[in-house]
Each structure stands twice: as C-alpha cells, then as structure tokens.
Amino acid sequence: MINLSTVDYKDPNAYSVFGNSMRDTGFAIICNHDISYDLMDNVYEEWKMFFNMPDDYKSKFLFQREYGVVQDGFYPISISEKAKGYNHSDIKEFYHFSPDGRSLPDIIRYTNILYNDLLDLAVTLLTWLSRHIGGHYSIKQPLEEVVDRSCQTILRAIHYPPLPDSVEQHAMRAAPHEDINFITLLIAATEPGLEVQDKHKRWHQVSPKKHSIVVNAGDMLSEFTDGYYKSTTHRVINPQDSNHSRYSMPLFVHPMFDVKLSNRYTAKQYLDERLKELGLLSKT
Numbered sequence: 001m002i003n004l005s006t007v008d009y010k011d012p013n014a015y016s017v018f019g020n021s022m023r024d025t026g027f028a029i030i031c032n033h034d035i036s037y038d039l040m041d042n043v044y045e046e047w048k049m050f051f052n053m054p055d056d057y058k059s060k061f062l063f064q065r066e067y068g069v070v071q072d073g074f075y076p077i078s079i080s081e082k083a084k085g086y087n088h089s090d091i092k093e094f095y096h097f098s099p100d101g102r103s104l105p106d107i108i109r110y111t112n113i114l115y116n117d118l119l120d121l122a123v124t125l126l127t128w129l130s131r132h133i134g135g136h137y138s139i140k141q142p143l144e145e146v147v148d149r150s151c152q153t154i155l156r157a158i159h160y161p162p163l164p165d166s167v168e169q170h171a172m173r174a175a176p177h178e179d180i181n182f183i184t185l186l187i188a189a190t191e192p193g194l195e196v197q198d199k200h201k202r203w204h205q206v207s208p209k210k211h212s213i214v215v216n217a218g219d220m221l222s223e224f225t226d227g228y229y230k231s232t233t234h235r236v237i238n239p240q241d242s243n244h245s246r247y248s249m250p251l252f253v254h255p256m257f258d259v260k261l262s263n264r265y266t267a268k269q270y271l272d273e274r275l276k277e278l279g280l281l282s283k284t
C-alpha cells in the first residue's frame with residue numbers, strides 16, 4: 001500500500017494533507033488548483049506539434065553541452081538519458097525550457113506562461129512544506145526562499161513515442177529513478193504509465209485525473225531536510241498496446257546554485273555530481 005493523497009488546493013487544511021503525503025510517500029497529487037486547464041491543453045498541443053515536426057527542424061534546437069549545467073533545448077531519442085545504474089537509455093525525446101534559455105521555436109507560444117504559473121504554485125507548495133515541517137524539524141531557511149526562479153528551474157516537455165516492434169530488452173519509457181532537484185510539479189500525462197515504489201519495493205500506479213498536478217520530492221529537498229521529505233523512486237512503464245504516444249510535462253524546481261543543502265554539498269556541487277552519473281554532463 002502507498003498512501004499517496006490527492007489534495008484539494010482550496011481545502012483550508014491542504015498544507016497538512018500535502019505535507020503528510022510528501023513525508024510518508026514523497027508524492028502528492030494537487031487538484032482544484034488555479035492554473036488554467038485551457039492553458040495546460042494549449043501547451044500540450046504546441047509540444048505535440050513540435051515533436052511531430054521532421055528531425056531536421058527539431059535538431060535546430062539541439063541542446064549544447066557547453067551551455068552551462070542544466071542545458072535548455074531539444075534532446076533527441078538517440079541521446080536520451082540513462083537512469084542511474086541502468087545501461088539502457090529511456091525511450092523518449094524531450095525539450096528543456098527555461099526563460100533564460102535560447103529563443104523557442106515559433107510554434108511554442110504558451111509555455112512561458114505555464115512555466116510562470118507552475119513556478120508560483122511551486123513556491124506556495126513550498127510554503128506549505130515549511131509550515132508542515134516547522135513543528136517537527138528546524139530547517140536552515142524557509143524552503144520557498146531558496147528557489148531559483150530562472151535558469152536552473154526547467155520545464156521539460158516529454159514525448160514518449162509509440163514503441164518500436166523490437167524494444168531492446170529492459171528498455172523502458174523512463175527507467176526507475178529519483179529526481180535530482182528540489183521538488184517536481186508534473187502536469188498529468190496524456191496516458192497512464194507512471195508508477196512509484198513503496199518501502200517494500202512494490203510498484204503502484206499513479207493515476208492523476210486530467211489537469212491535476214503530481215508533486216514529488218527530489219533528492220535536493222531530501223538533502224536539505226536531512227531526509228525528512230525523501231525522494232521516491234518512480235518510473236514510466238511501457239504500455240501493452242504500443243501505438244500511442246505519451247506526453248508529460250514536469251517542472252523541475254531547483255534551488256539557487258549557492259544554496260548550502262547540507263554540510264556536504266551546495267546545490268551546484270550536488271547537481272554536477274548527479275548530471276555526470278546521468279551522462280548529461282561530461283565527466284571531465
């Protein structure tokens with residue numbers, strides 16, 4: 001069993017339901033929030049259009065390794081990331097958007113607005129966690145104050161294509177992993193497939209309603225709170241029926257680079273170490 005709560009954003013007690021779910025499972029689902037459903041639909045539509053474009057169009061927006069640490073731009077399937085400890089690349093292509101990054105493809109018009117709305121929601125959710133943890137543990141700084149409101153916080157538009165006839169054995173849409181960042185806000189995907197692992201290593205489907213937002217704790221939040229909110233392993237499994245694409249959109253909220261997460265790491269040191277493990281930053 002996993003006690004992952006759906007939290008009504010307008011419930012006066014929402015901070016406590018949310019905080020308990022994040023503490024117990026590392027995950028929660030937010031419904032009845034203020035982000036426009038039409039906006040979410042429009043952003044999905046524009047990214048569907050982008051991913052349907054020919055490869056030579058998409059490759060104009062290819063990410064560039066020398067561009068800083070979390071690079072913005074397009075990541076084709078051929079260079080998709082490998083989860084820590086896995087030999088197979090995930091079966092997905094994605095685009096990393098941050099407002100400080102390069103200019104977006106012309107067809108992308110609403111993503112910027114959604115990014116800002118999600119970031120505002122993330123800050124509110126972090127104030128809830130600061131309030132929730134307050135009674136239990138003394139944090140170094142209110143969680144909402146460490147958020148990087150620009151370059152490191154990335155909205156990732158993901159396309160998981162229909163599966164080829166011969167999927168490499170063990171290759172998955174997204175292999176089991178924990179998120180590196182502070183918290184993640186994931187707009188409900190267009191198809192099922194997301195699963196979280198409980199303490200007994202059993203997998204559980206996460207089935208958010210359309211337009212709700214799945215929130216999960218990342219490793220940096222765990223490091224910052226001495227493990228009070230733990231990041232939880234999750235994955236995206238391959239469907240039985242392979243002829244559907246799946247789209248999803250996580251916002252990876254990061255702390256500012258110079259934030260001291262613990263005695264061991266600043267946010268920048270922590271991120272560099274993890275990106276090397278994923279093969280997204282060169283090891284030299």
Ligand SMILES: O=C(O)CCC(=O)C(=O)O
Binds near residue numbers: 236
């Ligand atoms: O596509 C999803 O539902 C989850 C994606 C995810 O976990 C990630 O990109 O870190």
Ligand SMILES: [Fe+2]
Binds near residue numbers: 178179234
């Ligand atoms: Fe993830």
